[in-house]
Amino acid sequence: MSRFNYILTKSENGVKTITLNRPDKRNALSPMLIEELTQALHEAENCDCGVVVLTGAGPSFCSGLDMDHLMTMNARTPQEHRLDSENMAHVLRTLYDFPKPIIAAVNGPAIAGGMALATIPDFTLAVPEAKFGYTEVRVGYIPAIVASFLVRQVGELRTRELLLSGKVMKAQEALQLGLVTQLIDHADLMPSAYALAQTLLLNSPQAMRAVKCLLAKHAKRRLDEELEDAIEANAQQRSTADFKEGVKAFLEHRRADWPSMHAKV
Secondary structure: OOOOOEEEEEEEOOOOEEEEOHHHHHHOEHHHHHHHHHHHHHHHHHHHOOEEEEEEEEOOOOOOOOOHHHHHHHOOOOOHHHOOOOOOOHHHHHHHOOOEEEEEEEEEOOEOOHHHHOOOEEEEEEEOOOEEEHHHHHHHOHHHHHHHHHHHHHHHHHHHHHHHHOOOOEEEHHHHHHOEEEEEEEHHHHHHHHHHHHHHHHOOOHHHHHHHHHHHHHHHHHHOOOOOHHHHHHHHHHHOHHHHHHHHHHHHHOOOOOOOHOOOO
16 A cells, blocks of 8 residues: 555566556646655665656646646745745656666656656656647746756757747657657557566666766766756746736636736836
8 A cells, every 4th residue: 555645656576666646637746746756766766676667647647737736826935936946856856866777657648847757767658649848938937947857868959949839749759859768559558668677677786876876977066056046947937927927827728918028128
């Protein structure tokens, strides 16, 4: 029985599976889910598993920030905004620095923060129907924390395109960009993830850990600085008039009337 409210975990044959378990909310990222996912990853780091598989319950992998949490943002303090940003940065950094191989089995849409959870792991297996996108600018928000990871994956030009357009792309395009490792039919997704995990378990655990440690060490200094800047930018953006209007428009299912468009220069 899982000790978590929004995460399911199981261990079998050297593989720990972590499942985002809010299917009624499309596995949206609430503060509690982020906290529980971070805890589950730390536990997996210290258990005897050799590989972690991350997936979502229901038809979605993760839809990004939780709507209920979004509705409360305008009433939150700057300190609370910063804490939210720090917690998101921490779970993504935990994924990036994780010392064991992680396989994301993307069973459906992975949007905004959900896309980061899907593409930061070492391997990303996705169903052809999955969609990906950093859509934050559509609601006056900024995908600051994910930017440091994305630019390492696809380069600055593609990062600018994805983050500024806020477009949602099909799994095939994500595959072509190198953000997805392989497209796999839904019925074969989890079996394929476990087959890959068993292949990885044949490798030297110490050697794989050393490879991941080396890669993380190469990026550490810049990531430390960049994520601190991103946390601050993320928290500050939540106090802007555009963000407040973006959230309001999103909840009211209308097009935003951006205050910055009317501001005097």
